[in-house]
Amino acid sequence: MSIRVVGLQKKLGGNHIVRDVSFEVRPGELVALLGPSGSGKSTVLRMIAGLETVDAGEVWLEDRRVDTLDVRERNVGFVFQHYALFRHMTVGDNIAFGLQVRGVSADKREARVRELCQLMGLSGLADRLPAQLSGGQRQRVALARALAPQPSLLLLDEPFGAVDAKVREELRRWLRRLHDEVHTTSLFVTHDQEEAFAVADRVMILSQGQLEQADTPEGILDRPATEFVARFVGDVNVLHAVAADGVALLGGLRVPSETAGAVHVVVRAYDLKLWRAADGAAGHATVRRVLPLGDRVRVEAVLDDGQSFHAQFPRRSSLLHGVEPGGRVEVEITTSRVFPARS
Amino acid sequence: MSDRWVRRWVIGLVLAYLGAILVVPLFSLLSVVVGAPDRAIDGLLRPEAIDALTRTLTVTAVVVVGNVTMGVAAAWLVVRDPMRGRAALDALLDLPLAVSPVMTGLSLLLLFGRNGWLASPLSSMGVVVPFQWPAILLATLFVTLPFTAREVILVLRELGTSQEEAAATLGATGWQTFWRVTLPNLRSAVALGATLTAARALGEFGAVLVVGGAIRGRTQTATTFIHTAMEERQEEAAYAMSLVLAFLAILLLAALTALGRPRRSP
Numbered sequence: 001m002s003i004r005v006v007g008l009q010k011k012l013g014g015n016h017i018v019r020d021v022s023f024e025v026r027p028g029e030l031v032a033l034l035g036p037s038g039s040g041k042s043t044v045l046r047m048i049a050g051l052e053t054v055d056a057g058e059v060w061l062e063d064r065r066v067d068t069l070d071v072r073e074r075n076v077g078f079v080f081q082h083y084a085l086f087r088h089m090t091v092g093d094n095i096a097f098g099l100q101v102r103g104v105s106a107d108k109r110e111a112r113v114r115e116l117c118q119l120m121g122l123s124g125l126a127d128r129l130p131a132q133l134s135g136g137q138r139q140r141v142a143l144a145r146a147l148a149p150q151p152s153l154l155l156l157d158e159p160f161g162a163v164d165a166k167v168r169e170e171l172r173r174w175l176r177r178l179h180d181e182v183h184t185t186s187l188f189v190t191h192d193q194e195e196a197f198a199v200a201d202r203v204m205i206l207s208q209g210q211l212e213q214a215d216t217p218e219g220i221l222d223r224p225a226t227e228f229v230a231r232f233v234g235d236v237n238v239l240h241a242v243a244a245d246g247v248a249l250l251g252g253l254r255v256p257s258e259t260a261g262a263v264h265v266v267v268r269a270y271d272l273k274l275w276r277a278a279d280g281a282a283g284h285a286t287v288r289r290v291l292p293l294g295d296r297v298r299v300e301a302v303l304d305d306g307q308s309f310h311a312q313f314p315r316r317s318s319l320l321h322g323v324e325p326g327g328r329v330e331v332e333i334t335t336s337r338v339f340p341a342r343s
Numbered sequence: 344m345s346d347r348w349v350r351r352w353v354i355g356l357v358l359a360y361l362g363a364i365l366v367v368p369l370f371s372l373l374s375v376v377v378g379a380p381d382r383a384i385d386g387l388l389r390p391e392a393i394d395a396l397t398r399t400l401t402v403t404a405v406v407v408v409g410n411v412t413m414g415v416a417a418a419w420l421v422v423r424d425p426m427r428g429r430a431a432l433d434a435l436l437d438l439p440l441a442v443s444p445v446m447t448g449l450s451l452l453l454l455f456g457r458n459g460w461l462a463s464p465l466s467s468m469g470v471v472v473p474f475q476w477p478a479i480l481l482a483t484l485f486v487t488l489p490f491t492a493r494e495v496i497l498v499l500r501e502l503g504t505s506q507e508e509a510a511a512t513l514g515a516t517g518w519q520t521f522w523r524v525t526l527p528n529l530r531s532a533v534a535l536g537a538t539l540t541a542a543r544a545l546g547e548f549g550a551v552l553v554v555g556g557a558i559r560g561r562t563q564t565a566t567t568f569i570h571t572a573m574e575e576r577q578e579e580a581a582y583a584m585s586l587v588l589a590f591l592a593i594l595l596l597a598a599l600t601a602l603g604r605p606r607r608s609p
Contacts, residue, residue, distance in 0.1 A: 012359035051508050071511040078512040088527040097523075098513035149514060 001062045001152040001186050002027050003048065008057035010043050010209075017043050018209045019135035021057070025202075027185045030176070035206035036232070041189045044206070045155050048187070049078050061152055062231040065279065074153075077184070081158040083138045091141050092119075092126035098149035116144040119178070135163040136171055143175075147182065156188035160195065172199050193233055199220075205229050227339040230266040237272070237309040239265045248338055251304035252284050253291030255336050262341040271335040272311040276301065276322035285309075285330035290324060299323060303331070369589055375582045386572065386580020387587070391559050395568035396587065398476065402564070403544040411537050415529065420493075422499040435574045436492045439485055447485050448553025451478060474556045479564060482550035491536030498532040499525075504545045534602040538595050539542025547592055 003025040010018040010110060018040040025031045046052040049058050050071035059067040066074045086094050095116055096109040104112075117123050120140045130138055136159040139159065146154060159175070160168040176199050179186055190196050196203045197217040204214040205228075213225040224230035232237060240266075241248040243257035248265055255265050277283030285301040288308070297320060300310045313320055361430070376383045386392060420426060421433045452460055455472035465472065472478050506528065510520040524535075547565040555562035557571060565584055572581035 049512055051512070071508075072514045072516065074512075075514075076512060078509065080505050080509060082505065084509040086506055086509070086524055086527075088530075097510070097515070101510075101513065101515040101519050101523075145509075145513070 002060075003153060003187065004058075004060040005044070005048065006058045006060070006115075008044060008047060008059070009055045010040070010047060010052065011055050016209050018047070021206070021209070021211050022296040023204055023211060023214055025185055025187055025234065030179045030188075030199065030201050031184045032200035032203045033187060033189045033206060034193060034196040034203050034340055035191065037191055038208075040209035041206045041209065042157055043209075045157055045187065045189050048153075049076050049155050050074050051078070065265075073097055075149070077149070077151035077154045079139075079142050079146050079154070079156040079159050083130070083142040083162070085138060085141060085145070087130050089129075090126065091122060091128050091130070091133070093131070094141055095126075095144045095148050097145060102149060106329045112148055116148055119181070120144045134167075136167040139163060139171060140174075143178075147184065150185065154186040156186065158189055158191070160190075160192075168195070175199055189200040195219040205232065207232070213237050215278050224266075227264055227266060227337075227342075230337045230339070235269040235310075237267045237269065239267065239303075239307050239309060241265050241318050241338075243338065250307070250333075252282070253303070253331060253333060255333055255338065257338040259338060259340045263338050264341050265333075265336050265338050267309070267333055267336045269298070269310055269312040271333065272309070273319060273332045273334060274301065274311055274323065274329040275319045277330050281328075281330065287323055287325050287327050287329055301329060301331075372582050372585055372589065375579065376586055379579050382579040383583035386577055387583045391563065392568060392580060392584060394560055395563040396565050396584070398479070399545060399565040400561065402476075402480050402483050403412065403541055405480060406487055406544045407537050407541050409484060410487050410540050411491045411533060414488070414536055414540075415495050415526075415533065417492045418495035418499055421496055423504075433496070433497055436489050436496075439488050442546065444482075444486055444549035444551075445553055448482055448550035448555075451481055451485070451550070451554045471556060474558060474562055476555075476562060478554040479551050482554045483544050483547050486547055486550055487540045490539040490543065491533065494532040494536040494539075495529055498529055500527055530602070534599055538599040540593055541595055545588055 005024070006022050008018055008021040009016065021040075021044055033044060035041045043052060047054050047067070050066070050069065054067045057067070058065055059078075061074070086097065089097070092113050095113045099112060113126060117126055120143065120276055122137065122144065125133065125137065125141075130141065133141065139162075143156075143159075150174045160171050163171065172195060190197070197220075200217065202214060202216055202307070203220055205212045205220065207228050213220060213229045215223070215225075220229060220233055224233065226260045227238075230236065239250055240262070241250050241255070243249075243256075243260050243263045245260075246257060248255045248257040248263050248264060257263055257265075274285065285303045287299060289300045291298045292298070292315070293312075295315050297313050297315055298310055299313065299320075300308065302308045417432065417436060421429050421436070439470055452473055455465065455478065461472075470477075472481070476501070502525075506524050507520050510524045511517075515523065546566060547564075548570070550571070551557075551562075551564055552567050554566070555567070557563050557567035559571070563571070565588055569581045569584050572578070
């Protein structure tokens with residue numbers, strides 16, 4: 001089922017938490033709402049579910065307007081950050097809860113619980129209490145419980161926020177596989193860009209209650225629509241420059257620019273090359289530090305106009321040859337985005 | 344001093360303290376009764392003793408049911424309902440803890456007694472409160488009001504709303520959510536609240552004496568019976584009744600321990 005959100009707004013104490021957010025999720029899509037904490041992403045999710053009232057705007061599920069409906073009439077599955085499992089009920093009773101309150105018969109409930117336990121890798125755990133499970137298992141019970149009444153939409157609030165890094169990796173891959181099997185339209189909130197890009201078909205980036213960009217992971221990485229997106233995604237340098245005649249000047253470097261005047265040039269650490277300046281060549285920058293970071297090396301340097309930047313290389317990159325603190329290097333910016341500087 | 348010795352000292356100190364404050368007095372009570380069992384039993388089997396104990400137990404039962412129900416409802420309002428003035432309600436629930444039971448009894452007497460605000464409308468309906476059993480019930484309700492509410496408020500706050508929200512997204516009505524999700528989570532708090540309420544109701548003395556007057560066969564309770572028996576120099580009956588109350592208290596604690604344990608589903 002598709003979701004359409006039009007002009008969603010939420011105010012709290014005079015502050016806009018969500019301002020004029022509109023987007024669409026197509027049937028069967030798995031979409032990430034990505035943003036820093038306080039960007040309003042969880043509030044958007046909770047408004048779609050009906051756990052939070054809507055100050056202005058509309059929420060449509062297919063051709064049914066639901067923002068005026070009560071939570072339980074929306075038929076939306078919700079997975080909470082800290083699972084919110086019913087701790088006095090067994091795994092089986094947790095999963096069956098949504099069916100039981102709807103008056104589904106005991107044998108049908110049992111069959112559905114068995115089916116979901118199998119799908120989720122929870123077989124044999126139906127009689128356990130939530131306190132007897134690991135974090136990853138609890139997360140899967142929460143998902144099974146949300147899916148049991150066959151919701152038209154699945155909403156997940158920071159679904160992997162409460163498990164450790166290793167389990168998170170595994171759960172991500174598993175969620176992606178599960179989605180490919182179940183095909184429920186899903187929207188999940190995360191502050192972790194790696195997670196968003198690894199799992200989602202499309203990523204929507206939110207900042208200060210506003211939707212900055214909605215695109216495929218490649219689109220967001222390659223064509224960031226705003227400076228916020230360019231800075232938020234990946235490991236970037238933001239360099240100040242003045243542009244004229246289609247060129248921004250950074251010390252001795254030239255970067256193509258569509259806007260004139262004061263600009264910010266946003267360059268990813270891996271979209272920058274530098275190498276030791278040949279004897280007699282002027283070079284563009286002076287190296288400050290060379291830091292080995294596991295399988296990569298981070299080089300920090302200062303441009304001739306005084307701005308510092310950093311670049312990343314694979315550990316054994318031939319470019320690193322002779323690059324050392326105090327040495328002069330030549331710099332090439334392979335890809336960059338230029339945005340007008342906001343004063 | 345090594346940690347091991349500190350630990351031994353603390354254990355010894357706590358045991359000695361508990362012994363002096365709790366065990367020795369109870370034991371002395373027991374020894375008097377055991378010393379003259381027939382007189383103690385005679386004292387307990389007197390009609391007015393049985394009458395007083397029955398009254399106390401009945402009032403306790405009614406008070407536990409009433410104040411546990413209202414305590415859970417009040418706690419729900421204070422923690423979950425967006426109503427105005429819930430902070431005031433929260434504070435009001437503590438009032439009986441701060442007010443001396445004697446004052447409670449006195450205020451009820453002023454309210455229902457001769458020339459009291461509610462005396463004439465009630466007496467025209469043929470209802471008399473002071474020095475009758477309803478006075479005892481009201482006084483006990485008043486002094487035990489905070490116990491369940493306090494416990495449940497703490498647990499409701501700590502519990503948070505996410506389980507209730509989860510139930511709502513799964514299609515449960517507010518009523519279903521309360522009975523199947525919220526209340527089971529309040530089990531231990533309700534059990535503790537009920538125990539404290541019952542213990543206090545069994546032992547309440549001041550308010551009950553002032554508003555009820557300890558009239559034999561009409562408003563005498565277990566505690567006021569003890570008081571009267573002491574004044575009439577029938578110590579064995581007083582000790583025996585005290586022992587009965589102590590036994591009931593131990594029974595309550597045992598029940599609490601059994602109820603408070605988390606339930607294992609089959």
